Amino acid sequence: MASNEEILAGLAEIVNEETGLATEAVEMDKSFTEDLDIDSISMMTIVVNAEEKFGVRIPDEEVKNLKTVGDAVSFISNAQA
């Protein structure tokens, strides 16, 4: 099982790959849409890449609940448990 720090770091890499944002900008309390300016298409790409990286399934209906980076880290962490 990956720690929350490891999940955050992995997620930051995926966000960087998709959007070019610096990995340091991807922090737990940041909102994907408000703070990181990630649109829905990029969000879906990030979700699919996160599924592959962390070996979890993030249902489409769950994606709208992942408002902050922390939400995504918690979801992935719980799904791995």
Next chain:
Amino acid sequence: MHDPKVFPSQAPAIPFAVPDTAGAPTESDPMARKVVITGLGATTPIGGDVPTMWKNALKGVSGAHTLEDDWVAKFELPVHFAARASTPALDVLTRVEAKRMDPSTQFAVVAAREAWADSGITEIDHDRLAVAFATGIGGVWTLLDAWDTLREKGPRRVLPMTVPMLMPNGPAAAVSLDLGARAGAHTPVSACASGTEAVHVGLDLIRAGKADVVVCGGAEAAIHPMPIAAFASMQALSRRNDDPEHASRPYDRDRDGFVMGEGAGALVLEAEEHALARGARIYAELAGTSVTADAYHITAPDPEGLGATRALKAAMFDGRIQPEDIVHVNAHATSTPVGDKPEYAALKAALGKHVDSVAVSATKSQMGHLLGASGAVEAVLTVMAIYDRKAPVTINLENQDPEIPLDIVTTARDLPAGSIAALSNSFGFGGHNAVIAVRSV
């Protein structure tokens, strides 16, 4: 639709000798708007920008090389070479920009940005700026990659950007987004005539008063095993696998097909008064354009070149150009055994005995056939020929086909001083013929 009196280029039959005043636009007619070319861009197998491409076009180089990709052997392709863009789009675009674009769109944006910067336009009413950007095939890499992903990894892995990346209007949409062009983004699709038809659409938009500036062009990125297999299957591609650089040989007795190329060309068209008001550098006037259809056969050209003849005459009529004004033709000349001859027939029919006095360049000999981008790149070359007063080189002409006795330019040649004009032809599967006429200013 438009009154044919207002759009004589679309009239079905144009008499050969037309008085200068016949159907001429009046002062109150939007057709009276003269359209000039103020910006050029290109990314091609013989240069990643216009200055490099033009220098090489005058020198005479080949952009065709053996493909190193493992898929050539994997699929046992009968053709092992192509002419790739000399500068990868990723050298110009950022990784994140490129990620959301099919390779064809990447080339379009690279060429359009160069043309835009070259135009020197700094202030523009974005509601009066339009785009007409063509492609022959569209996002074929994206489409086929997504199909592979679906089969290998399932639907969840098919990326959400797949649709906007594969759509044929992708290049036009991306250019519109990049430049903030809000007067419409058009995508003429007519196979290998697409790029020239985009220039035709651009001219009409400005004349009709629907835009003051149009960024037009064409892009293609189809050096993928499937299109190679498909073009090879119809016997359209050269199989000179042991000597790629000499494979594209328009008008040569031993031509055996075209060479796949890739890239994009872009032109900034501008209403003359708009260009003059900002003191722009004007390359040339886009004097006239035309589009006709053979209605003869889905792929074979009309052997007498009747559709092409009508297109040539219509473009000259549209530009108020007489055959004697023409000093240079950038020919379609793909290097296929059946394609090059009807073009000669058409040029002869349209130019009469003046055809012997015209310097003809077949630039596909150097860069291969850029399909939907070819007409746009050749439009750029034609504008440069008029501006620089030099005709570019046709390479690989060792034994000229005796049935095509054109005056073919094999070493860069000076064009005359004074008022001169040139034509660029493009023909596409489906019987599409498109011609543009460019005049010196």
